[in-house]
Amino acid sequence: MKRFLILQLRPETEASDDEYAAFLRKGGLTEDRVERIRLDQTPLPADLDPASYAGVIVGGGPGCVSDAPETKDPVEARIEAEILGLMPRITDRDVPFMGCCYGIGILAHHLGAEVSKKAFGEPVGAVTCTKAADDPMLDGLPDRFDAFVGHKEAVQHLPGGAVHLVRSGPCPFQMIRYKSNVYATQFHPEADAAGFETRIRIYRHKGYFHPDEAETLIDMCRASNVVWPEVVLRNFVQRFG
Numbered sequence: 417m418k419r420f421l422i423l424q425l426r427p428e429t430e431a432s433d434d435e436y437a438a439f440l441r442k443g444g445l446t447e448d449r450v451e452r453i454r455l456d457q458t459p460l461p462a463d464l465d466p467a468s469y470a471g472v473i474v475g476g477g478p479g480c481v482s483d484a485p486e487t488k489d490p491v492e493a494r495i496e497a498e499i500l501g502l503m504p505r506i507t508d509r510d511v512p513f514m515g516c517c518y519g520i521g522i523l524a525h526h527l528g529a530e531v532s533k534k535a536f537g538e539p540v541g542a543v544t545c546t547k548a549a550d551d552p553m554l555d556g557l558p559d560r561f562d563a564f565v566g567h568k569e570a571v572q573h574l575p576g577g578a579v580h581l582v583r584s585g586p587c588p589f590q591m592i593r594y595k596s597n598v599y600a601t602q603f604h605p606e607a608d609a610a611g612f613e614t615r616i617r618i619y620r621h622k623g624y625f626h627p628d629e630a631e632t633l634i635d636m637c638r639a640s641n642v643v644w645p646e647v648v649l650r651n652f653v654q655r656f657g
């Protein structure tokens with residue numbers, strides 16, 4: 417049985433470990449079914465073959481694809497270059513891929529779409545998403561569902577050849593598909609209230625919100641009814657695992 421490859425970008429150990437545990441729990445995975453690479457610690461092997469895995473899952477992170485190269489931390493710049501270098505091997509061969517939050521920026525940028533801070537950023541919290549099309553990854557989800565988001569940049573137009581799957585009022589492109597097996601979400605399919613509380617505390621000084629708003633945002637997340645997005649992750653694992 418092929419394993420899933422989980423690529424993580426978060427340099428904070430607590431955030432990275434919590435995200436990894438969420439991918440396992442929400443996807444119905446066990447550690448023996450995955451290979452985890454923390455890209456802040458381990459460079460991506462140059463000869464890595466994504467087709468040798470059941471699928472590739474890319475987590476979120478504090479970086480932005482649209483930031484000017486000279487403003488990026490050297491490790492962040494290396495990670496971005498490595499993932500962008502991997503994308504042709506994924507999209508050309510239609511390797512199963514699930515990019516979460518940062519992953520939609522990587523995929524859209526690779527496909528030639530504009531990713532920027534011009535419009536469609538969303539503050540940290542829950543947002544109501546609406547299906548824009550039917551797809552196996554959306555099986556079992558209602559037409560409208562709440563999901564956790566928080567992003568400064570966003571996809572500005574649908575990439576060529578991509579299918580629009582999910583939208584929200586503030587952000588049109590919440591989920592897209594390229595070819596048959598390459599997916600990306602702007603929302604976090606792995607996140608629940610406890611996980612987002614952890615991230616709010618860790619990233620309170622990263623510019624997503626004013627630090628004084630952290631406790632209010634945590635209370636809002638605790639009061640939210642976010643239960644459906646994990647179905648997307650579970651569908652991905654069940655379809656390709």
